[in-house]
Amino acid sequence: MSDTHAQSVAFVRETEIPPAPPPEAQSGAVRWMQQNLFSSVFNSILTVISFTFIAWLVINVYPWFANGIWQADSIRECRELLDGKTGACFAVLTERWNQLLFGFSYPVEGYWRPTTAFVLLLVSIAPVLARGRLPNAMFILTAIYPFLAYWLIWGGTIMTPVVALVGFVVGYMAYSRLVTRSFAMGAFGGTAAAIVTWYLGGFLVDAMPNFLALAEVPSRSMGGFMLNLILGTVCVSLSIPLGILLALGRQSNMPIVKGICVVFIEFIRGVPLITLLFVANVVLAYFLPPGTTFDLILRVIIMITMFSAAYIAEVVRGGLAALPRGQYEAADSLGLDYPQAMRLIILPQALKISIPGIVNVAVGLFKDTVLVSVISMFDTVGMIRGPIQQSTNWLGIYWELFGFAALLFFIVCYSISQYSQWLERQLQTDHR
16 A cells, blocks of 8 residues: 555655756757858858858968068069969068068167057056056056157157156146136136146256157157057047047037037038148148248147047037937036036946947048158058168069058957947947
8 A cells, every 4th residue: 555655656856957958950050050141042142152252262362371482582582482383472571570660760779669668558558448447556657658658759858758747747736726616717727837837847858858868769750550550549549538529619508619619620521631631741831930840740640630539529429419308407406517517427428329439430540540651751551652662672562561551450440449349338338
């Protein structure tokens, strides 16, 4: 009786059965190919055509890379070594890499200076990009980096960037004290304090011309990809805050401020960048007093910054327009004045919305720095089209040089694009 009763009692499991793996046809590489490559007849045809094109491209391009010549003194020697075979003449990169990166006039013994400045750029920008994942003490390097990089690249006494840094610090301290009375008083007071500090510091620079001095390098010696990085980094860094101010000015209730911003934005956006570069190179000199010298790189930086700031202003204005009116009313209900409302509530949300547009302008700006070659500035493209291709040893070589330049720009632009996508995911700009 007991055995029969025991057999009639159902077994009750006290632990949960572990989930079984999905069928092989519903997971892994097979499922991914079904969903992404062969989800329909049309997509299957496109996949086959794409793979066929990729295979054809690899078959035809691979010998060009595999048979490449890395050691030769001229293109003629490359062709002799190839002996009729298809192959690249990478020897031009082996011989002229320094000119492609640093230009042909920058002192060879000073290559460590821009290289150090580039490494420090990556370190100093890391705490800004990492959003609180690095120690706050690293922001000290971020603040002093622009002045340190100027001293490394251009040289001269270290007192010049030190005085410039002190001027900004004094100006900020004056602004912090006076802004409690009014924003205008803080802005004008901080500017005046900085100018006075720089004027007095000029005497200190003249008195200590050799203190921790590096050999001075004139701006005309800047070239290669180094010049593109300088223009891209400086112009992007300056154009973003200027674009924000222009966007706020365009939405201002003060007619004069709004009118100036509207005219500036519309005029700059209606003029090609190459025209502004010609103005910086030629026309601007006519408006300066006789005998006055105005550094060409500084003129180009001003023009490119103005150009990109006008486009960033429209991107930010779109972000401001996308915010609901309730955000502005919430700031008013908290008793915040205009600067506080913009800094604490409005701008953080507007800039979060504007990230894709700002990054698009930044990437386009960095690529547009190659246009300086049309005003006889030897950046990467200027070096290729000028001293390298015009030399008798490398006359007629194209793919290797422009491919190398394209690779450099792709690495930088792709890195910027990937960072912006990561930042969007961190900020959840899609509001999902």
